[in-house]
Amino acid sequence: xxxxxxxxxxxxxxxxxxxxxxxxxxxxxxxxxxxxxxxxxxxxxxxxxxxxxxxxxxxxxxxxxxxxxxxxxxxxxxxxxxxxxxxxxxxxxxxxxxxxxxxxxxxxxxxxxxxxxxxxxxxxxxxxxxxxxxxxxxxxxxxxxxxxxxxxxxxxxxxxxxxxxxxxxxxxxxxxxxxxxxxxxxxxxxxxxxxxxxxxxxxxxxxxxxxxxxxxxxxxxxxxxxxxxx
Amino acid sequence: xxxxxxxxxxxxxxxxxxxxxxxxxxxxxxxxxxxxxxxxxxxxxxxxxxxxxxxxxxxxxxxxxxxxxxxxxxxxxxxxxxxxxxxxxxxxxxxxxxxxxxxxxxxxxxxxxxxxxxxxxxxxxxxxxxxxxxxxxxxxxxxxxxxxxxxxxxxxxxxxxxxxxxxxxxxxxxxxxxxxxxxxxxxxxxxxxxxxxxxxxxxxxxxxxxxxxxxxxxxxxxxxxxxxxx
Numbered sequence: 301x302x303x304x305x306x307x308x309x310x311x312x313x314x315x316x317x318x319x320x321x322x323x324x325x326x327x328x329x330x331x332x333x334x335x336x337x338x339x340x341x342x343x344x345x346x347x348x349x350x351x352x353x354x355x356x357x358x359x360x361x362x363x364x365x366x367x368x369x370x371x372x373x374x375x376x377x378x379x380x381x382x383x384x385x386x387x388x389x390x391x392x393x394x395x396x397x398x399x400x401x402x403x404x405x406x407x408x409x410x411x412x413x414x415x416x417x418x419x420x421x422x423x424x425x426x427x428x429x430x431x432x433x434x435x436x437x438x439x440x441x442x443x444x445x446x447x448x449x450x451x452x453x454x455x456x457x458x459x460x461x462x463x464x465x466x467x468x469x470x471x472x473x474x475x476x477x478x479x480x481x482x483x484x485x486x487x488x489x490x491x492x493x494x495x496x497x498x499x500x501x502x503x504x505x506x507x508x509x510x511x512x513x514x515x516x517x518x519x520x521x522x523x524x525x526x527x528x529x530x
Numbered sequence: 531x532x533x534x535x536x537x538x539x540x541x542x543x544x545x546x547x548x549x550x551x552x553x554x555x556x557x558x559x560x561x562x563x564x565x566x567x568x569x570x571x572x573x574x575x576x577x578x579x580x581x582x583x584x585x586x587x588x589x590x591x592x593x594x595x596x597x598x599x600x601x602x603x604x605x606x607x608x609x610x611x612x613x614x615x616x617x618x619x620x621x622x623x624x625x626x627x628x629x630x631x632x633x634x635x636x637x638x639x640x641x642x643x644x645x646x647x648x649x650x651x652x653x654x655x656x657x658x659x660x661x662x663x664x665x666x667x668x669x670x671x672x673x674x675x676x677x678x679x680x681x682x683x684x685x686x687x688x689x690x691x692x693x694x695x696x697x698x699x700x701x702x703x704x705x706x707x708x709x710x711x712x713x714x715x716x717x718x719x720x721x722x723x724x725x726x727x728x729x730x731x732x733x734x735x736x737x738x739x740x741x742x743x744x745x746x747x748x749x750x751x752x753x754x755x756x757x758x759x760x
Contacts, residue, residue, distance in 0.1 A: 400591075
């Protein structure tokens, strides 16, 4: 049995949870608070970042990049023919485009939007309750999010899925980010209809059901979080 | 012929230049100023980040992650047996460890050290000459660099190369970061003898010679930059 060390609202952890489900793999989930910097967790992953996958053989695979490539390489993953899904489908060129977009969402979207929103709304409050959120930073993140929705809309007007004709880890990386922001009610879906339609398709997949059941103690999701036709 | 769009002091570009040389591939280098946000470059790579590899077939592979995986997958790369080098050597577990460390240097080291140093010393001066560097930010980056040198030293006391017994892209990722900081005289080599010895070994490889010839207009490297036994 695989074990995934994650945080419920961590977008990178969410992308791996979606990837595991799309690959037909199940994992026991263990929650870690990334702001705690626990010694036991740092012993496992000196970088202190999430997620960490514990393989059946016991070794820790640390970080979203190593985990995604590990899942693609690992014999544990059913073949693309069997499951109909590959994290990096297509030829060398197609896989490069998939990875460009994975990097877009895991790095650019994450640093321009999610890292700020989570830090201001969740992590800092959890580790230091006395300080309120930085409103200017949250406004900048909100502006950035509009730009990212437009980019998703731009891509999806030319392609069936974000990186091409097949669902790939690029869609799951983007959905991981957006689902975390959507839980907090921070996604202005009205600004881009094409992006909303694409997200609705990802949200309707069986792999997504686990994310819809997520609840953070003391913080309910916005009402439309669980609605497929939102 | 491959073309690599890079900036001389960009650590991520440097890691790809080392990777190309270790793979026995040559590329024409085209300099881009990442602070310029030129429309023509953004048309090629909407994220605006470096490096970008133009394949022989003309398509652009954008970003260090897609390029490194592309080089590993691409038939253009001589086989590991022929060149004796693989970007991600070993078994599935070994490759996961290599990628963990690549991520460490491309993301953690880059954001905690190099991005700050380059922004404060080079990029901002180039785009807005009137503002001096933020001394407090540079001091924090310098403190972080000492910690990263200790981590390299810790790794290399147990292994021949950073990720295991073979040279991998993890070594080149780390060397790309350190060589850029070393050009500016910002590496306190005296704090960790094991890290210095490891760097001296990477620096002595034929793939590194091109980096030693690098010169930025109006900014000479520190004297020991070209010295192998520094």
